[in-house]
Each structure stands twice: as C-alpha cells, then as structure tokens.
Amino acid sequence: MxxxxxxxxxRSWHRATVRPDGTNAFEATVERPSGPRGDxxxxxxxxxxxxxxxxxxxTVTRAYLHRGP
Structure with a gap:
C-alpha cells in the first residue's frame, strides 16, 4: 500500500509512512514538507x-486544510 x-x-507528491496495525488495516502518517508556507x-x-x-x-482532492505558519 x-x-x-x-x-x-x-503537481508534486510526498510519500507517507504506512504501517499495518495488525488487524488487516493500515495506518498512514502524513508529514508536511518544509517548503509550503501558510495554510x-x-x-x-x-x-x-x-x-x-x-x-x-x-485520489481525494483537497481532502482537508492543513493550517501552517
């Protein structure tokens, strides 16, 4: 996965860390790159x-708004 x-x-993509949770499901951790500023x-x-x-x-376009500095 x-x-x-x-x-x-x-336009550009950043890979998330994906881990199985042991119940036939997965957990993904998305970390914002340092480049984008603001929301x-x-x-x-x-x-x-x-x-x-x-x-x-x-693909889920604009799934949520990440608030940033």
Missing amino acids: RVEASYDDG APVTLRVSAEDGAGNTVRQ
Missing part, C-alpha cells in the same frame, strides 16, 4: 495491490 500527499493540487489544502492519493494482482488507486 502506498499513501501520498500533495500540497500543490497534485495549504491537502490532496491524498492511495494505491494498493492484493495478492492476486488486483489494483486500486484513489
């Missing part, structure tokens, strides 16, 4: 593949 976040509407809408993208090779990719 791969989780990425964008602070510029998808920034965050776009999220998740890609996953199962053991049979089936894939899914979903």
Whole structure:
C-alpha cells in the first residue's frame, strides 16, 4: 500500500509512512514538507495491490486544510 500527499493540487507528491496495525488495516502518517508556507489544502492519493494482482488507486482532492505558519 502506498499513501501520498500533495500540497500543490497534485503537481508534486510526498510519500507517507504506512504501517499495518495488525488487524488487516493500515495506518498512514502524513508529514508536511518544509517548503509550503501558510495554510495549504491537502490532496491524498492511495494505491494498493492484493495478492492476486488486483489494483486500486484513489485520489481525494483537497481532502482537508492543513493550517501552517
């Protein structure tokens, strides 16, 4: 599983840390890069593949607003 976040509407992507939680689910930690200043809408993208090779990719545009300095 791969989780990425964008602070510029998808022009560039930053990979999140993803960890299995032991219950067939995952937890992702998104850290804001040092470049963007001020408030920034965050776009999220998740890609996953199962053991049979089936894939899914979903993007949530402007999923939330990250308040920043």
